[in-house]
Amino acid sequence: MHSVIRGACRDLPVRSRSRMARLRFRVGLPNQQHRPYNVTSSLSSETSSASSNLPIYRPREDGLEPHHGHRPPLTHEIAQLSATLEGQSVSLGGWIFSQRRASASLHFFTLRDTSASVQLVCKDSEISQKLMDFPLESVVSIQGIVRARKQKAKAGPSSATLSTADEVEVEVTGCILLNAADPLPFYASRQEMASEEIRAEHRYLDLRRSELAANLKLRSKVAHIIRCHLHDQKFDEVETPVLLNSSPEGAREFVVPTRTLKPSQIPNDTSLQPTFYALQQSPQQPKQLLIASGATSRYFQIARCFRDEDGRKDRQPEFTQVDLEMGFVEGTGEQGESWECSEFRTLLIRERLGNELDTWSMGGQQVKQVVEGLIRKIWKEIKGIELGEFRCMPYQVAMDVYGSDKPDTRFEMFTLPLGYYPDLSDADLDKVLLDQSQYTVEWMITRSEHAKYLNMDDLRNDHVQAIHIREDNVKSWHTESPFTQKLGLTMTGDGAVTGGGVQPGDIIWLAQRKKVAEGGWTQLGRLRVQMLDELVRQGALKLSDQPNFLWITQFPLFTRADEDKAFLSKGRWASTHHPFTAPMFEDLEDLKGGNVEKVRGQHYDLVLDGQEIGGGSVRIHDANLQEYVMRDVLKLEQDEIARFSHLLQALRFGAPPHGGMALGLDRLVAILCGAKSIREVIAFPKTQAGSDPVFKSPSVVAADVLRDYGLESRKRS
Amino acid sequence: MHSVIRGACRDLPVRSRSRMARLRFRVGLPNQQHRPYNVTSSLSSETSSASSNLPIYRPREDGLEPHHGHRPPLTHEIAQLSATLEGQSVSLGGWIFSQRRASASLHFFTLRDTSASVQLVCKDSEISQKLMDFPLESVVSIQGIVRARKQKAKAGPSSATLSTADEVEVEVTGCILLNAADPLPFYASRQEMASEEIRAEHRYLDLRRSELAANLKLRSKVAHIIRCHLHDQKFDEVETPVLLNSSPEGAREFVVPTRTLKPSQIPNDTSLQPTFYALQQSPQQPKQLLIASGATSRYFQIARCFRDEDGRKDRQPEFTQVDLEMGFVEGTGEQGESWECSEFRTLLIRERLGNELDTWSMGGQQVKQVVEGLIRKIWKEIKGIELGEFRCMPYQVAMDVYGSDKPDTRFEMFTLPLGYYPDLSDADLDKVLLDQSQYTVEWMITRSEHAKYLNMDDLRNDHVQAIHIREDNVKSWHTESPFTQKLGLTMTGDGAVTGGGVQPGDIIWLAQRKKVAEGGWTQLGRLRVQMLDELVRQGALKLSDQPNFLWITQFPLFTRADEDKAFLSKGRWASTHHPFTAPMFEDLEDLKGGNVEKVRGQHYDLVLDGQEIGGGSVRIHDANLQEYVMRDVLKLEQDEIARFSHLLQALRFGAPPHGGMALGLDRLVAILCGAKSIREVIAFPKTQAGSDPVFKSPSVVAADVLRDYGLESRKRS
Structure with a gap:
């Protein structure tokens, strides 16, 4: 069974060689390691595998x-195969991907391998028979000779993204079955x-699907x-602990x-007490x-x-982020002043002045530059696109x-607070502006060219009102709405902003909203987004192929409107992002002074085509201010603040x-990838319920494991 | 407080501009977002922050x-500073690293910044005073003018590895205190x-220590x-789940x-039941x-x-590994046969034939090549060393x-089983070889040049015996040992192998060991290693600077000698590494046949200068064999095997x-890095007890958190 190494003894002195020969002969064992490993323990062991219960291979x-x-x-x-x-x-x-008998x-x-697929031609009946007998998806080793094809292969049964070595085929001269496949529950070529x-x-x-x-x-x-x-860019990748301490900082x-x-x-x-x-x-x-x-x-x-x-x-439940942080970033906009937004002005300026508003009016410019450089690089290398x-x-x-x-922002349909409808009469503007309610009305126009594709039943809900514009209500549509009636508005429209005004066939949508937006x-x-999806699905709208990157800045620093935070904030102010975000310098x-609701943070989100792909901020580097935010604004308990003591200390000991x-x-x-879900770019994703269909997690563990952790299953009470 | 954006209105139509002006004037608020965010909820909220309990900044x-x-x-x-x-x-x-007054x-x-340190010269008494008043380790912004130094700076108070911009100094013209430092518990320059x-x-x-x-x-x-x-090398980095399922595969x-x-x-x-x-x-x-x-x-x-x-x-408790896997790796050595070891031959061949034994006699050659290439690359780029x-x-x-x-292997001191002492008489050899005990004796010589440095009290223990060689026992030292006496040996030595035989002043160490090694x-x-450390510490031995890489191969596939595995194996055979390791083809x-103790695995460890830096194996790709190993050899229970059902299935459905x-x-x-501990290369390491001194984990969590998980703290019984 064991072959002896060849020639290894050739230069040994004669005495040694003869002794070695003797050693083998007399002991009857070619080498020591074939003696039982652990005779004593094997015999004394309770579960003796050597004698009573010998393994039997089937x-x-x-x-x-x-x-x-x-x-x-x-x-x-x-x-790598080619006609050369x-x-x-x-x-x-x-893997054997398909089998076909052309003649005897x-x-x-x-x-198919992981790189491509190729046609095998087999003229040897014995080998053919073997290959026909191997189940589909069996793994084989193939020996053969490369033959150029007279005509290029048609797209075979393989899917679109796996390439075919279409210049050549391989004439099989030998094959070895490496691993036979049982019948599969489904085949990649027919996965649908x-x-x-x-x-x-x-x-x-x-x-196995090539996509x-x-x-x-x-x-x-x-x-x-x-x-x-x-x-x-001279960044260092530093690994930080995954096993951290519980901290009342964000999500559950x-x-x-x-x-x-x-x-x-x-x-x-x-x-x-158990610890975690x-x-x-x-x-x-x-x-x-x-x-x-x-x-x-x-x-x-x-x-x-x-x-x-x-x-x-x-x-x-687990996800991956590209995480970065820089020291000595700026803490203010370039002129040391913030850009103020009045929505009315925004709209007008957007229409008339173009991008003049697009100013980064906070600190963190260095982060912005690095991230934009990174995104540019990715789109250049993956898509071949130079981003603007x-x-x-x-x-x-x-x-x-x-x-x-x-x-x-690829879709020019605006949701505007009613107060900024440009065609309000001066009297109506007064009514809107002086209204003391915290609510106002937002409105949006769907043009007739799009409206005709919409199934209104899908879109209508209790919170919005749709007014269909006809010849007879084009100047008085607002009177049909309880939202606008309440304010007693008498709008007239010359369409200066809406680009032609409202036309018959359009739909005007109205809804109540907070004057100062939140959430x-x-x-x-x-x-708007629901409509957008529907129009794209129906082919009524084609969105630009050019990716539309957009920074959203100056978020409110604190919120009470985030359900995710409610778990921890318990009715207190919560940080819109996290408690370490610095306020805008202008709002310091x-x-x-405690005017919490007015404070904007130096937070920025990066948005691509309506999806948030990242976010960040300038942080508070002032320990005193950080503690003030935690204790006085967020009203964290003393023991909650203590969870951040290392951070507060680090800020106190000279943090840039x-x-x-x-x-x-x-x-x-x-x-x-153009994937519909992040699950399509994760090797082994979990379901929406957080279970892993492959590894079958989560699962019950033995009671003695829990005992070691000082835990037990909770009794029902 | 808020400055108004400059010039933004310049191109607006007159009507708009006047309306905007009016809007501001009349409403008295420059923009909408400065109205309270959420008046209603703020008033109705139980913890009203706006009125009763206004934050006070100190x-x-x-x-x-x-x-x-x-x-x-x-x-x-x-x-980046230089004389240019x-x-x-x-x-x-x-950071302000040192302060010194030369004159008024x-x-x-x-x-100091993260790249280097530089001397600041300040001739302005007002700025000097400010800089003197800032505590050490405060963070500052410095404006100044670069001056070439007449003489290169001496190594300053900064530590050895942080470079100093020694060609230049900076004459300070302005400074801003970015963040004052409280007195530090210790300073990096005096961390000892x-x-x-x-x-x-x-x-x-x-x-902050530059090392x-x-x-x-x-x-x-x-x-x-x-x-x-x-x-x-055309590898794909694929992220796999950290949140997996419990599996009886290895460590706890x-x-x-x-x-x-x-x-x-x-x-x-x-x-x-709670699930995990x-x-x-x-x-x-x-x-x-x-x-x-x-x-x-x-x-x-x-x-x-x-x-x-x-x-x-x-x-x-958390560590990082470079993990790789390749399809279609070889399953046997190049000649399809394994190299057999006889320790006697090994020693002789090692001395006389050099490296002929160094043959990779298993599958997995592709992995070996990739890993060696990787290690070569690292040593070349980091150390400038071309590895042999x-x-x-x-x-x-x-x-x-x-x-x-x-x-x-940098240190030529061998531990040899007594049976292979080359100077045994034929009669003694018989005694050793025919001895039916599972134990034998190993011996090792410490030469006098090294022995004189050793503190015998530190080295001696109950399991080893030290025999000091003198003129009078140089030919009969074995009679002093109960280990050899038991076998009744009468050794004579001509020193053919030990290179000059045993000399007075040498120490011979003896210990019992299993004939077939385990563990x-x-x-x-x-x-040997303890002695090595001691000799190096005392300067009696200088080890080669050249890294000594070594593959250890052909491990026993199963073991009963690993304490780490006892937790799961409960007296059964355990896999030496894990249950997926393929046997040597020659031992299949x-x-x-159930001769479990004879089976070697296609496992390989990579060892560098006495430290294991990695390990791997060819895996079992045969579902039937894998199931046999789990069920019949490792005696896993049915529910334990079920934890691997996805793997067994994957092998069945065509795995290469x-x-x-x-x-x-x-x-x-x-x-x-030449670091003594892995803690020196981890940003935030845990202690030996697994606690995190910075983040203070692990810690107790609230009972209601446990309740959500269906758990409670275990009552003492």
């Missing part, structure tokens, strides 16, 4: 044993026949472009029990500490992050003009001004 | 307020004065070299409770599934992994010759032969 019944021994090394990937190899012997490895003496097969659930459970088979495989390869490429670019976190038990703090309670790590929601605090340390002034990391959020469409300037828009403008803090959407903002005095950003890699790659 | 008492407004942008990093900038105005940002009109300061605990708690201050900062930068560089090289894992509760499987039990993810110990199963999918045949990932191991020296050939050594040889499965060390193997029939490797990045970087 070979396959069908005789299609996988090959284990020596085999010819592969010489090429299929994608004509006549050359090759050794390939791959001629069979065709398709061999399998249910979503079956495909998810057998993700490793779904990944999915191509997505993973593109993701790999994008991540590498990002790293190369940031290294070129995952906790990880440990076997470290701590004595209870309660008097007379002798019990031991928390999985990082983002490397926010570690990266700020890093910059405060001065170890680097340009940090980045492509980091896995974790949030225990209730299942939402296109979210995953990135626009900027303050949050309030975005909310007023598009009803969203991530507006899709991520207005009613009409949501409706408002913050210190700093700021940074995080880009969602999953989303970014999904957009680059 | 400024710093020392008046050293951090700067918030506009400031001159930085023009240079300090490392003579006379030029620069703006720098950094002349002060010197050292400014702080306790380990204080430094760990304030890691962000310890990171630590340089380690992080080197780590970033190494990771990038790895990625660039693997991308060049961390679990993560979820809010998904499952009905109990016990009849009449209406309780809901497990944190990945390594991406082993996902990467095998990936290769089985065919989505890529060259996967890699620099992956964070997690093990809940009891605190061990230089281990971390990597040696190979079977596990049994390593254990017999060095008493370790990660031998430090990671023999008694003398441990002693032994495995199928595959193999891979994982390299420990922390260790690798620590070696490259």
